[in-house]
Amino acid sequence: MLTYIGLRIFQAFLGLWFIATLVFILSRSIGDPAEIFTARHGHVHARELMEERLGLDKPLYHQYGIYVGQLLRGDLGKSVRNGIPITKILMERLPATFTLGLFALGFAIAFSIPLGVLGAVYRDTPIDWFAKVMAFLGQAMPPFWLGIMLIILFAVVWDLVPPAGKTGWTSYILPGFTLGWGVMAGMVRLVRSSMLDVLDSDYVTMARAKGVGEIMVVSKHALRNALIPVITYSSLVLGAFMNGSVVVEQVFAWPGIGTVAVQSVVSRDFPIVQGVVIVFGAFFIFINLFVDILYAVIDPRIKYTGQ
Amino acid sequence: MASATSTQIVMTNVWKLRLIAMFSGLKRAPKIPTVILGILLAFGLFGQWIAPHDPITIDLAKSFTPPAWHEGGSISNLLGTDKLGRDILSRVIIGSRVSLALSLTIIALGGGVGVILGLVSGYSGRKVDSLIQRGVEVILAMPTILVALVFVFTVGRSFESVMFILSPFLAARFTRIVRGETLSIRERDFVAVAKVIGTPAWMILLRHILPNVFNTVIVLATLEVGHLILLEASLSFLGVGVPPPHPAWGLMVAGGREFISSAYWIALFPGLAILFAVLSINLFGDWLRDTLDPRRRQL
Numbered sequence: 001m002l003t004y005i006g007l008r009i010f011q012a013f014l015g016l017w018f019i020a021t022l023v024f025i026l027s028r029s030i031g032d033p034a035e036i037f038t039a040r041h042g043h044v045h046a047r048e049l050m051e052e053r054l055g056l057d058k059p060l061y062h063q064y065g066i067y068v069g070q071l072l073r074g075d076l077g078k079s080v081r082n083g084i085p086i087t088k089i090l091m092e093r094l095p096a097t098f099t100l101g102l103f104a105l106g107f108a109i110a111f112s113i114p115l116g117v118l119g120a121v122y123r124d125t126p127i128d129w130f131a132k133v134m135a136f137l138g139q140a141m142p143p144f145w146l147g148i149m150l151i152i153l154f155a156v157v158w159d160l161v162p163p164a165g166k167t168g169w170t171s172y173i174l175p176g177f178t179l180g181w182g183v184m185a186g187m188v189r190l191v192r193s194s195m196l197d198v199l200d201s202d203y204v205t206m207a208r209a210k211g212v213g214e215i216m217v218v219s220k221h222a223l224r225n226a227l228i229p230v231i232t233y234s235s236l237v238l239g240a241f242m243n244g245s246v247v248v249e250q251v252f253a254w255p256g257i258g259t260v261a262v263q264s265v266v267s268r269d270f271p272i273v274q275g276v277v278i279v280f281g282a283f284f285i286f287i288n289l290f291v292d293i294l295y296a297v298i299d300p301r302i303k304y305t306g307q
Numbered sequence: 308m309a310s311a312t313s314t315q316i317v318m319t320n321v322w323k324l325r326l327i328a329m330f331s332g333l334k335r336a337p338k339i340p341t342v343i344l345g346i347l348l349a350f351g352l353f354g355q356w357i358a359p360h361d362p363i364t365i366d367l368a369k370s371f372t373p374p375a376w377h378e379g380g381s382i383s384n385l386l387g388t389d390k391l392g393r394d395i396l397s398r399v400i401i402g403s404r405v406s407l408a409l410s411l412t413i414i415a416l417g418g419g420v421g422v423i424l425g426l427v428s429g430y431s432g433r434k435v436d437s438l439i440q441r442g443v444e445v446i447l448a449m450p451t452i453l454v455a456l457v458f459v460f461t462v463g464r465s466f467e468s469v470m471f472i473l474s475p476f477l478a479a480r481f482t483r484i485v486r487g488e489t490l491s492i493r494e495r496d497f498v499a500v501a502k503v504i505g506t507p508a509w510m511i512l513l514r515h516i517l518p519n520v521f522n523t524v525i526v527l528a529t530l531e532v533g534h535l536i537l538l539e540a541s542l543s544f545l546g547v548g549v550p551p552p553h554p555a556w557g558l559m560v561a562g563g564r565e566f567i568s569s570a571y572w573i574a575l576f577p578g579l580a581i582l583f584a585v586l587s588i589n590l591f592g593d594w595l596r597d598t599l600d601p602r603r604r605q606l
Contacts, residue, residue: 011441011444014441015441015444015445015448018441018442018445019445019448019449022445022449026457026458136586136589136590137582137586139533139585139589140533140537140581140582140583140585140586140589141578141581141582141585142537142540142541142544142557142560142578142581142582142585143541144540144541144544144557144560144561145540145560145574145577145578145581145582146578148560148563148564148567148574148578149574149575149578151567152567152568152571152574156567156568239447239448239450242450242453243450243451243452243453243541246450246452246453246456246545247452247541247544247545250545251564261453261456262456262545265453265456265457265460266460270457273453273457276450276453277449277450277453277454277457280449280450280453281445281448281449281450284447284448285444285448288444288448
């Protein structure tokens with residue numbers, strides 16, 4: 001077990017190093033930021049100054065060394081435009097993205113578990129159909145379009161919530177819903193199908209045979225086991241949120257990391273984009289690591305040695 | 308020599324039977340999604356003859372014409388026009404082409420590479436396998452939209468650049484699933500027998516393992532088309548899809564965004580087109596999975 005955890009942690013760091021290197025290669029191969037920034041002014045001296053400041057005058061392996069060294073010290077560099085450290089920019093924006101993601105996840109869980117359970121228990125009834133429709137819509141609707149439609153309905157026509165920006169708790173409703181629906185869709189289907197599996201199993205029949213009430217059977221015997229895949233899925237969801245946040249924050253002018261990333265791409269502030277990709281990637285890798293270790297601790301059937 | 312030819316005959320028959328089964332099975336496909344998919348394909352292939360107007364021609368006299376059922380709307384522009392007076396319906400019809408062409412190309416390219424890598428990864432030993440799997444892990448850990456955004460923005464927006472940057476993500480997903488399948492099929496008796504009689508590894512992969520992962524690949528490919536249409540639309544919404552004036556659904560929604568309080572139809576209809584396209588592909592894919600690959604109900 002300990003060897004497994006150790007190996008897994010090693011793999012996580014290896015993955016992180018891969019990402020960092022890939023980002024480095026990408027950022028160095030797609031164009032010289034000094035050239036992009038000074039081309040407008042066309043001054044040779046300005047360009048040399050910029051190169052020196054960014055360390056672009058040194059050979060590539062040297063640049064790579066500096067880059068890795070900085071990363072190890074938790075330094076993601078500075079914005080090319082205004083010189084603000086990227087860690088500071090990201091730390092400022094992280095709470096908005098994080099709370100929105102949390103809100104969306106909460107929404108997804110709060111709706112998907114009851115819908116999935118009821119869909120499985122009352123199979124092929126209107127409740128089940130409703131759950132299915134919600135799920136299929138959630139997986140087929142483009143989030144940016146859903147966001148705009150929600151703004152039209154709830155902010156423009158009915159004027160119930162603010163159309164954009166982060167003002168009070170009501171401003172969470174539309175973007176949270178937009179971000180959460182797609183995730184909810186996957187969860188509903190997952191809860192439903194794993195509930196159906198579990199409700200078919202011997203120990204549920206056994207529980208029923210010994211006279212356990214239906215509510216207890218569903219909530220205690222079945223749901224608990226049906227939730228295991230949901231936990232795994234929740235970790236995968238984070239990937240969906242990272243992708244979704246880029247688009248949804250853009251639609252709602254949400255002051256989070258996604259908005260910063262898009263702005264930086266447009267203004268060619270690559271160190272920021274680089275920082276966002278690394279932070280997102282690291283986040284994802286460590287969540288996966290955490291889930292794997294959690295599983296190793298929880299589920300004794302999983303064997304790890306000699307595979 | 309004789310045994311080789313007979314194996315060959317058996318194998319071709321298997322593929323032929325499989326294809327026949329697939330097409331006769333289509334009769335049992337869910338009706339509405341299949342019809343919508345058919346319409347979508349017709350739009351993609353013969354759009355320029357179906358569309359009532361030219362999707363690119365600007366006619367400022369007609370700008371912001373509402374859909375036909377509103378006051379001031381006309382039958383000629385059934386779903387209204389946009390800011391530049393271009394017909395929404397025609398643009399939705401022609402816009403299907405980008406979505407379809409791009410997602411199918413990526414499926415073919417990324418999926419093909421993914422299947423090969425998955426087979427190799429699942430069949431070969433620890434070193435190659437773990438190398439490929441680390442690569443897959445890294446790709447899957449990257450925020451797709453953001454990476455695509457950076458890439459397309461730098462190299463320039465075009466069909467090829469979107470294709471190039473999305474294919475690896477698709478390949479990674481295919482690799483992961485095909486590898487899992489290969490791992491279990493590798494242990495089956497017929498593979499052991501093939502090994503014993505000295506069949507080379509590539510032939511085992513091609514003749515014995517590939518046909519057995521085929522159903523999974525078909526199902527996965529279908530379900531991923533929906534994913535890719537959404538992804539392409541998101542990129543095009545962010546302004547890094549296929550360049551204008553060529554109509555693309557995501558771009559049309561983005562164009563309608565600033566007029567949501569005055570001309571909702573500009574953003575509504577292209578979004579509905581995406582919704583119906585992805586919905587019917589997903590329903591079709593679900594049916595396909597239940598038919599071909601019932602073990603993977605949760606895919």
